[in-house]
Amino acid sequence: MASFEPIVFPDAARSDLEVTIGQLVEQAQLVLSTQGRLRSLIYANRLVVEGLELAEVLRSIVQAAVDLVDARYGALGVIGTDGRLEQFIHVGMSGAVAESIGHLPLGDGLLGAVIDEAHAIRLDHLNQDPRSVGFPDHHPAMEGFLGVPIRVRGEVFGNLYLTEPTSGSFSAEDEELVGVLAVTAGIAIENARLFDIARRRERWSAALADVSSALLSGDSDTLSVVVDHVASLVDADLVCIVVAADAEGLLDVAAARGVDSELMLGQRYAAEGSLVGRALASGEPVLVTRQEPGEVVEWQPGLGPTFVVPLEAFGHSIGALSVSRSVDRAPFSITDLAMASEFAAQASVALELARGRLDREALELLDDRSRIARDLHDHVIQRLFGAGLSLQSAAGRAPGAVGDAIREQVDAIDDAISEIRTVIFALSPPSRPDASVRHRLLDVVSEVGAAMAAPPRLSFSGPVDLLIRGTIADDVIAVVRESVSNVARHARATRCEIQVSVGDHEIRVQIDDDGIGYSPDSRASGTANLAARAADLGGDYLIAARVEGGTRVLWRAPLIESSTAMGGHV
Amino acid sequence: MIRVFLVDDHEIVRRGIAELIDAENDLEVVGESATVARTLGRVRATTPDVVVLDVRLPDGNGIDLCREVRSADPQVRCIILTAYDDDEASRAAVLAGASGYVLKDIRGQKLIESIRRVGAGESLMRRDVTRQVVADLATVSTPSMPELSLRERQVLDLIAEGLTNRQIGERLKLAEKTVKNYVSGLLAKLGMERRTQAAVFGASVKPPRA
Numbered sequence: 026m027a028s029f030e031p032i033v034f035p036d037a038a039r040s041d042l043e044v045t046i047g048q049l050v051e052q053a054q055l056v057l058s059t060q061g062r063l064r065s066l067i068y069a070n071r072l073v074v075e076g077l078e079l080a081e082v083l084r085s086i087v088q089a090a091v092d093l094v095d096a097r098y099g100a101l102g103v104i105g106t107d108g109r110l111e112q113f114i115h116v117g118m119s120g121a122v123a124e125s126i127g128h129l130p131l132g133d134g135l136l137g138a139v140i141d142e143a144h145a146i147r148l149d150h151l152n153q154d155p156r157s158v159g160f161p162d163h164h165p166a167m168e169g170f171l172g173v174p175i176r177v178r179g180e181v182f183g184n185l186y187l188t189e190p191t192s193g194s195f196s197a198e199d200e201e202l203v204g205v206l207a208v209t210a211g212i213a214i215e216n217a218r219l220f221d222i223a224r225r226r227e228r229w230s231a232a233l234a235d236v237s238s239a240l241l242s243g244d245s246d247t248l249s250v251v252v253d254h255v256a257s258l259v260d261a262d263l264v265c266i267v268v269a270a271d272a273e274g275l276l277d278v279a280a281a282r283g284v285d286s287e288l289m290l291g292q293r294y295a296a297e298g299s300l301v302g303r304a305l306a307s308g309e310p311v312l313v314t315r316q317e318p319g320e321v322v323e324w325q326p327g328l329g330p331t332f333v334v335p336l337e338a339f340g341h342s343i344g345a346l347s348v349s350r351s352v353d354r355a356p357f358s359i360t361d362l363a364m365a366s367e368f369a370a371q372a373s374v375a376l377e378l379a380r381g382r383l384d385r386e387a388l389e390l391l392d393d394r395s396r397i398a399r400d401l402h403d404h405v406i407q408r409l410f411g412a413g414l415s416l417q418s419a420a421g422r423a424p425g426a427v428g429d430a431i432r433e434q435v436d437a438i439d440d441a442i443s444e445i446r447t448v449i450f451a452l453s454p455p456s457r458p459d460a461s462v463r464h465r466l467l468d469v470v471s472e473v474g475a476a477m478a479a480p481p482r483l484s485f486s487g488p489v490d491l492l493i494r495g496t497i498a499d500d501v502i503a504v505v506r507e508s509v510s511n512v513a514r515h516a517r518a519t520r521c522e523i524q525v526s527v528g529d530h531e532i533r534v535q536i537d538d539d540g541i542g543y544s545p546d547s548r549a550s551g552t553a554n555l556a557a558r559a560a561d562l563g564g565d566y567l568i569a570a571r572v573e574g575g576t577r578v579l580w581r582a583p584l585i586e587s588s589t590a591m592g593g594h595v
Numbered sequence: 596m597i598r599v600f601l602v603d604d605h606e607i608v609r610r611g612i613a614e615l616i617d618a619e620n621d622l623e624v625v626g627e628s629a630t631v632a633r634t635l636g637r638v639r640a641t642t643p644d645v646v647v648l649d650v651r652l653p654d655g656n657g658i659d660l661c662r663e664v665r666s667a668d669p670q671v672r673c674i675i676l677t678a679y680d681d682d683e684a685s686r687a688a689v690l691a692g693a694s695g696y697v698l699k700d701i702r703g704q705k706l707i708e709s710i711r712r713v714g715a716g717e718s719l720m721r722r723d724v725t726r727q728v729v730a731d732l733a734t735v736s737t738p739s740m741p742e743l744s745l746r747e748r749q750v751l752d753l754i755a756e757g758l759t760n761r762q763i764g765e766r767l768k769l770a771e772k773t774v775k776n777y778v779s780g781l782l783a784k785l786g787m788e789r790r791t792q793a794a795v796f797g798a799s800v801k802p803p804r805a
Contacts, residue, residue: 411606411608411611415607439701446678449679
């Protein structure tokens with residue numbers, strides 16, 4: 026195909042027509058290009074409003090803005106409650122470059138200027154602007170700059186930042202187009218947020234239903250179910266449930282999940298000065314951005330954003346839910362807090378109901394135990410006793426060897442009666458558990474003796490609860506605890522028998538085992554203390570090998586009759 | 596000769612004890628009963644020196660029964676014979692106004708010796724034990740059972756002195772029945788009521804804590 030050069034008439038002036046045509050063509054091209062840009066804008070708008078996930082929406086906004094004005098770099102900075110940049114989503118910069126810069130911009134210099142002024146800033150040479158603070162190391166050079174605020178419901182949500190346009194500098198038209206995109210972006214962000222809230226509400230409701238059914242089915246540890254759900258719902262790193270301890274002014278960490286939860290679980294600490302203490306005292310949620318390690322108590326790990334919600338049901342406090350993120354993480358949103366509070370309120374009701382059910386079960390168990398104790402007393406002991414009496418009188422009439430054999434059986438029946446008596450006692454609900462040294466001894470023996478092959482046997486004789494009181498009760502418990510744990514640790518015994526008796530004039534604690542025997546060095550530490558306790562009371566402490574093997578510990582203290590007379594016939 | 600009356604709802608127990616007592620030259624069993632209802636009349640008829648009675652009986656408790664026996668005739672002495680432990684038996688004996696208690700042990704039991712001593716007018720109750728039982732009763736206080744009133748406290752002190760219901764009534768200018776009501780209140784306070792009344796237990800009284 027032939028090509029035609031434009032015909033040029035030398036020295037001839039350009040006709041008006043030519044000029045006009047030229048202008049028309051230029052206009053047409055301008056219109057075309059404007060039309061093209063408007064089409065890009067519409068396309069960008071559509072991209073932006075399509076997404077529902079907030080993170081995805083933010084990224085598509087930046088990408089659409091970069092495409093719209095043909096910039097090399099673009100970013101969206103989300104402004105946090107402190108007025109600085111909380112999130113920074115950027116495109117155009119490779120991961121390696123971004124990594125070599127290190128931290129994300131905080132919102133100083135020009136980025137901050139857009140935040141402060143809350144209107145668009147457009148520059149051809151950003152580093153010549155007095156508000157610029159320069160770039161950090163490894164940051165690529167940038168010249169042309171356009172920053173436009175994004176408003177959501179009238180409040181500045183964040184800013185769009187664009188740099189390095191292909192054309193060299195941003196035009197007024199670019200500014201206008203990005204401004205329009207920012208309006209759409211605001212609406213898209215609002216939508217994404219609403220969607221997020223709706224979806225999270227749905228997840229909270231589902232979680233609540235889970236918790237309620239788990240609590241009411243009753244096969245799981247109720248508090249753990251709650252902390253598990255909360256941890257996943259608010260994307261927290263540490264969730265604890267703290268309850269008031271049985272001692273005044275103290276708190277117990279009753280359940281914990283997540284980072285450092287093993288540090289927290291089972292801890293007891295003073296309510297005063299703590300976040301939970303504040304929440305419980307005010308009945309209102311408490312919110313902090315961070316807490317240093319050991320700020321309230323020494324074992325406490327460092328906490329990032331944290332909130333504490335009181336748990337209350339049917340007008341009384343159950344405890345508090347404490348939810349934390351790590352130090353470097355984003356703070357909780359108002360929505361998180363609101364939903365966690367709502368969740369806490371409803372979970373509290375479920376917890377109360379679950380506790381009611383456990384109480385009822387405990388009552389039933391107690392009834393069962395009482396019934397068993399009653400049967401043992403009313404039937405078993407009486408029959409053994411009656412049979413024993415007959416045997417004993419038979420033994421008196423029987424010839425020597427047979428009589429001895431019968432007497433041996435009578436002894437065995439007596440031992441059985443004594444054991445049943447202890448069982449009846451353990452099964453009966455204590456009328457004054459705090460004043461019962463026998464209940465405390467049963468607890469200590471089952472705790473310390475748990476490590477032994479066979480559970481130690483504990484028997485009482487004499488009015489033990491009535492006469493072993495106060496500091497002497499503490500002494501007796503210390504003797505039993507120390508001695509039984511020595512047997513469990515060192516003696517390799519298969520049997521251990523503890524007898525606590527109150528005679529007419531003395532208290533006597535005897536611990537027998539059938540172990541490898543006593544070696545002074547292995548048990549030296551605690552025994553000196555036991556001897557000292559006995560000596561203080563005017564008693565004594567002996568530890569010796571038994572003839573039949575094993576060791577006998579004998580601790581005795583005199584009963585001191587108080588001089589105040591009761592009067593009367595006794 | 597010391598005359599002994601036995602109250603126990605288990606025949607095998609009564610038989611065993613009777614055998615034991617009759618083997619002694621200076622002791623004799625003059626009567627037996629298995630229930631509260633049958634006891635008072637038979638005791639009046641047989642005029643024993645010592646009544647040996649269990650705390651738990653099918654139709655009532657041995658503590659109230661013991662007080663009634665003694666109220667009717669202060670010369671009759673009582674020994675509580677029980678399968679409970681020393682602590683429980685001590686409380687029961689103090690409230691019952693008994694001269695002592697014996698546990699249902701076979702070999703270690705001092706029943707014969709105790710009957711002789713009580714028959715001779717001796718009290719086997721320890722002063723320190725009695726004092727502690729009274730002190731505990733005076734200070735136990737729960738929401739459902741507040742501390743003792745002045746009246747209850749006076750009744751308790753006179754019980755500890757070994758007075759019968761009639762004597763307490765005369766001393767405090769109260770009807771004997773009123774004194775009985777105070778005693779029931781004290782039993783309830785110790786949780787003794789539900790541990791001593793086999794028949795009604797569990798139906799109405801719930802344990803105090805879960």
